[in-house]
Amino acid sequence: MIPIVPSGAAGGGGETARVVSLYQKAPTIYARAVHGRFARWRWAFVWLTQLVFYGLPWLGWNGRQAVLFDLEARRFYLFGLVLYPQDFVYLTALLVLSALGLFLFTAVAGRLWCGYACPQTVYTELFQWVERRIEGDRVARMRLDASPWGWNRVWRKGAKHACWVVIGLVTGVTFVGYFTPIRGLLGAVASLDLGPWETFWSLFYGVATWGNGGFMREQVCKYMCPYARFQSAMFDRDTMVIGYDAERGEPRGPRPHKADPRARGLGHCVDCTLCVQVCPTGIDIRDGLQYECIGCAACIDACDGVMDKLGYARGLIRYATENGIAGRWSRSRMLGRVLRPRVLVYAAVVGAGALAVVTSLALRAPFRVDVLRDRGVLARSVDDGRIENVYRLQIMNATERVQRYAVAVEGLPGLAAVDAPTAEVGPAQARWVPVRVQLPADAAAAASRGSNPIRFRVERLAEGAQGASVVLEKSTFIVPR
Amino acid sequence: MSDFLHDGWSVYIATTTLAGIVACLVLLSLAARRKVMSGDNTTGHVWDDDLRELNNPLPRWWMGLFVITIVFALCYLALYPGLGTFAGSLGWTQQAQYDAELRRARELEAPIYARFAAMEVDRLAADPQALRIGERLYVNHCAQCHGSDARGSKGFPDLTDKDWLWGGTPERIVETITVGRHGVMPPMAAAVGSGEEVRQLAHYVLKLSGSAHNNLAAQLGRPRFGVCAACHGVDGKGNTALGAPNLTDKVWLHGWGEQAVVAAIERGVDNRMPAHADKLTPEQVRVLAAYVWGLSQPLPLPQPQLQTQRLSAR
Numbered sequence: 155m156i157p158i159v160p161s162g163a164a165g166g167g168g169e170t171a172r173v174v175s176l177y178q179k180a181p182t183i184y185a186r187a188v189h190g191r192f193a194r195w196r197w198a199f200v201w202l203t204q205l206v207f208y209g210l211p212w213l214g215w216n217g218r219q220a221v222l223f224d225l226e227a228r229r230f231y232l233f234g235l236v237l238y239p240q241d242f243v244y245l246t247a248l249l250v251l252s253a254l255g256l257f258l259f260t261a262v263a264g265r266l267w268c269g270y271a272c273p274q275t276v277y278t279e280l281f282q283w284v285e286r287r288i289e290g291d292r293v294a295r296m297r298l299d300a301s302p303w304g305w306n307r308v309w310r311k312g313a314k315h316a317c318w319v320v321i322g323l324v325t326g327v328t329f330v331g332y333f334t335p336i337r338g339l340l341g342a343v344a345s346l347d348l349g350p351w352e353t354f355w356s357l358f359y360g361v362a363t364w365g366n367g368g369f370m371r372e373q374v375c376k377y378m379c380p381y382a383r384f385q386s387a388m389f390d391r392d393t394m395v396i397g398y399d400a401e402r403g404e405p406r407g408p409r410p411h412k413a414d415p416r417a418r419g420l421g422h423c424v425d426c427t428l429c430v431q432v433c434p435t436g437i438d439i440r441d442g443l444q445y446e447c448i449g450c451a452a453c454i455d456a457c458d459g460v461m462d463k464l465g466y467a468r469g470l471i472r473y474a475t476e477n478g479i480a481g482r483w484s485r486s487r488m489l490g491r492v493l494r495p496r497v498l499v500y501a502a503v504v505g506a507g508a509l510a511v512v513t514s515l516a517l518r519a520p521f522r523v524d525v526l527r528d529r530g531v532l533a534r535s536v537d538d539g540r541i542e543n544v545y546r547l548q549i550m551n552a553t554e555r556v557q558r559y560a561v562a563v564e565g566l567p568g569l570a571a572v573d574a575p576t577a578e579v580g581p582a583q584a585r586w587v588p589v590r591v592q593l594p595a596d597a598a599a600a601a602s603r604g605s606n607p608i609r610f611r612v613e614r615l616a617e618g619a620q621g622a623s624v625v626l627e628k629s630t631f632i633v634p635r
Numbered sequence: 636m637s638d639f640l641h642d643g644w645s646v647y648i649a650t651t652t653l654a655g656i657v658a659c660l661v662l663l664s665l666a667a668r669r670k671v672m673s674g675d676n677t678t679g680h681v682w683d684d685d686l687r688e689l690n691n692p693l694p695r696w697w698m699g700l701f702v703i704t705i706v707f708a709l710c711y712l713a714l715y716p717g718l719g720t721f722a723g724s725l726g727w728t729q730q731a732q733y734d735a736e737l738r739r740a741r742e743l744e745a746p747i748y749a750r751f752a753a754m755e756v757d758r759l760a761a762d763p764q765a766l767r768i769g770e771r772l773y774v775n776h777c778a779q780c781h782g783s784d785a786r787g788s789k790g791f792p793d794l795t796d797k798d799w800l801w802g803g804t805p806e807r808i809v810e811t812i813t814v815g816r817h818g819v820m821p822p823m824a825a826a827v828g829s830g831e832e833v834r835q836l837a838h839y840v841l842k843l844s845g846s847a848h849n850n851l852a853a854q855l856g857r858p859r860f861g862v863c864a865a866c867h868g869v870d871g872k873g874n875t876a877l878g879a880p881n882l883t884d885k886v887w888l889h890g891w892g893e894q895a896v897v898a899a900i901e902r903g904v905d906n907r908m909p910a911h912a913d914k915l916t917p918e919q920v921r922v923l924a925a926y927v928w929g930l931s932q933p934l935p936l937p938q939p940q941l942q943t944q945r946l947s948a949r
């Protein structure tokens with residue numbers, strides 16, 4: 155698919171060895187503003203994602219921030235959930251589901267994520283909007299960059315960077331606001347009283363936003379992003395990608411506005427190069443699908459505008475499958491291929507995974523228990539020959555009220571926890587409780603020497619408890635030889 | 636402190652490190668240019684009849700990243716240890732960082748311990764914050780031997796009973812924690828006599844605490860208790876000045892029954908508790924002692940109050 159473009163003057167065969175640099179300054183891309191259906195979609199996603207990102211830390215819940223990842227206290231609050239580090243499997247599940255979701259979208263319609271919702275795209279879009287307000291569109295920007303440094307260039311560049319820095323800092327502070335309560339954070343910013351780490355991470359994410367959205371832009375997609383690399387592996391011949399209909403467009407060339415292209419032996423492409431000018435990665439989609447293409451459909455919007463002006467049908471560049479373009483298929487026939495095995499499997503796995511996570515969260519006990527055998531003492535015999543093992547139970551309260559818990563033990567006849575220990579644990583707190591477990595002498599004689607499997611049964615003593623309120627945790631009881 | 640047998644090694648390592656960095660630079664500059672073997676912007680290789688490798692240059696900032704890593708490495712090696720025995724110009728060491736963090740922690744703790752300093756031990760043992768601190772100190776420094784529940788095990792004393800080898804007053808407990816203890820009972824086999832005589836003495840010792848024993852053997856063993864009385868007292872009630880256990884109660888630190896007692900008499904006992912003066916500050920020792928002392932008090936001490944950290948919306 156990748157055409158080999160001769161670079162410059164093709165030398166006379168392989169005999170003359172020229173020396174070339176393997177590193178070149180990447181040319182700046184001046185993407186032209188684009189308006190149309192897909193651009194509106196992208197802006198919708200910009201609004202949606204940024205409203206969520208900037209807005210979420212401001213939501214309150216139960217007298218605290220609704221979404222807060224308190225790294226210092228190692229508690230993670232997600233609306234009604236209080237998660238412990240032990241719940242990190244849910245983060246794993248989220249990442250797995252995200253990856254599978256990416257596979258699913260990509261198999262159906264190529265780099266949808268990249269084109270519309272990826273933060274890199276979204277911030278680049280925001281930064282370019284600011285750039286256009288201040289410096290003007292493509293041609294004006296090229297002229298400005300070529301002009302000598304003067305008042306005009308200085309104030310425009312200065313104003314642009316000032317806006318960019320503000321966006322970057324707001325983003326950085328918001329990001330840190332997910333880890334430190336944002337209201338206090340904003341107060342600290344206002345009074346220049348930020349902690350060292352908060353300052354560092356705010357600036358780090360601010361600078362990263364400014365650098366990625368303002369300077370790196372398409373370079374991130376082309377050279378850094380791992381997803382860009384492996385998404386092409388998700389494509390098949392029935393994936394909707396952005397394609398140029400060469401059969402309809404070629405031979406390309408300019409023509410008078412009202413001329414009939416057929417009579418002139420021309421296709422529908424007027425070679426206006428708008429599709430190249432709007433492309434954020436600077437490729438020419440008419441050369442076929444290339445790995446740089448992020449599927450943003452800016453070229454579709456640009457070309458459709460031109461086709462409308464000329465009175466030709468839209469869709470010279472359109473979302474189409476490889477099979478569809480090759481076989482001149484109708485849109486409905488291409489869409490008929492959406493439910494193919496690859497997509498169905500991805501969808502089934504995503505669905506099953508999501509269901510599993512939701513079920514697991516719904517059935518999650520409102521507290522966790524970790525059992526540790528005592529570090530020093532394996533087993534000891536106490537009065538009248540009873541065998542005693544000592545354990546430490548960590549009880550982690552995942553609710554936001556004080557709770558009482560009762561500890562019992564089961565698994566061997568006559569096995570009992572001494573003094574029926576109970577523990578009171580504060581809201582979202584964890585506590586270590588030492589528990590002594592004793593086995594009567596006769597039962598110990600009957601039990602096997604060495605380690606015997608037992609279970610701790612921790613019950614929440616609560617009025618109006620909701621959800622499961624018993625946690626069983628496995629451990630071992632050691633009977634000395 | 637020398638890391639190496641010979642200073643040459645330090646020079647060797649430093650040279651190797653720097654040569655490696657220089658080699659990276661050389662490699663980068665050599666690999667940044669190449670001869671073009673064909674005129675069509677490919678490397679000239681052809682696989683599978685039609686597959687060719689395009690020569691798409693990387694962006695220059697990519698090479699800049701490589702250079703930055705090299706600059707970073709050189710700056711790092713100038714500031715921090717990394718070149719043989721060169722300590723780095725900042726003089727950073729793990730130990731110094733640890734000490735600084737420890738100092739900082741001590742500063743943060745100071746006001747808390749200042750409040751405790753003004754309290755009597757029995758009030759300290761009932762203070763919820765002191766209890767929480769004491770519990771954590773106990774779990775970190777004592778639980779390895781004495782158990783999480785402080786009930787000890789064979790060879791490690793139970794801290795929750797009323798039986799104290801070295802005295803159970805808070806002052807004695809502070810002393811025990813600070814300087815450690817060394818409980819020694821010499822092997823007494825020679826002083827006591829034959830195996831049978833040792834067995835008879837053991838039965839007398841068992842009789843002292845009302846444990847199961849053979850009355851006749853105990854009667855025969857009684858006269859030999861004189862050698863024991865030097866430390867354990869004539870009545871066998873022990874001596875906290877020497878750490879000699881009370882033989883009249885049912886606490887058997889080194890095992891219960893004839894066999895265990897015979898073993899103790901014949902082979903003696905050598906039991907140590909390490910000193911904690913270098914691990915804990917005197918203030919910490921005091922809180923810990925109050926916690927340990929509180930464990931053995933029959934009065935029901937209040938449960939540690941709950942620490943409720945409401946997340947303020949500030």
